[in-house]
Amino acid sequence: MRSSRQRDAVLEVLRASCDHPTADVIFERVRSQIPNISLGTVYRNLGQLKDEGFITVVESSDTKVHYEGNLNEHIHFLCKMCNNITDVWCQSPVPARLAEMGLQVESQKTVYYGVCKNCRDNIECN
Amino acid sequence: MRSSRQRDAVLEVLRASCDHPTADVIFERVRSQIPNISLGTVYRNLGQLKDEGFITVVESSDTKVHYEGNLNEHIHFLCKMCNNITDVWCQSPVPARLAEMGLQVESQKTVYYGVCKNCRDNIECN
């Protein structure tokens, strides 16, 4: 991956964002710096930055993909009414912390990411 | 929500599924019972069943939405290579349990769902 002004701008915009913007929102924000950047370029760079581990994807309630530039480990609270995603920063994810923030928890989902046994075995065989 | 054969079939198929099928897969499975069911009907019923809390949505790595009929609280492991979603059943989500299952964890995401302060205040005012 060699350097490009467009990719740098995408990463910079995402790191400066306090929300969890979608590709089209990032596109609009980057356009203030690079007016003729293409939406396809934003998508491609978001994909690359994700693959290289510079950014992550956030679970959301709409069909669009939401991105995040802050890699420090934290929790997300997703409001089922306004669909807003709130960052929650605390070491141990106690519901008390959420209540303190005025966030009324109804359910929770935890997902672990990695490599399963099958795939690991296949790598070792190759 | 009044009863319908199509919705019952969608729910039944999803509850009988050990995987986390997408709308089109559910569509194919329901077709063996109701050959002329429409894909739109499957989508509409999945939406209603989700809104009513009979089923849930599973985070995945593709652009399709994956559904789940098993409401008992458990954890998901998502393999970044084959994109397969594994159900993990244990009280406290210890990585030891995952290692035991041959699942190599690289990262984790936790999302809480509920109603935020703003939305709760708005309800109370109405």
Added chain:
DNA sequence: TATTAAGTAGTAATGATTACTATTACTGTA
């Protein structure tokens, strides 16, 4: 500076999901 391949802008294509409409089928009431 010449070469080479990665990156880009602009546009077309894809495909999951949603919307629409005429018709069908539940469900409560007389």
Added chain:
DNA sequence: TACAGTAATAGTAATCATTACTACTTAATA
């Protein structure tokens, strides 16, 4: 049981987030 009202359906068209494509541009390296 017949009827009315309305939710649900099948089939199809439309939407729109994302990806693919292509001619051109730019970064990196010798």
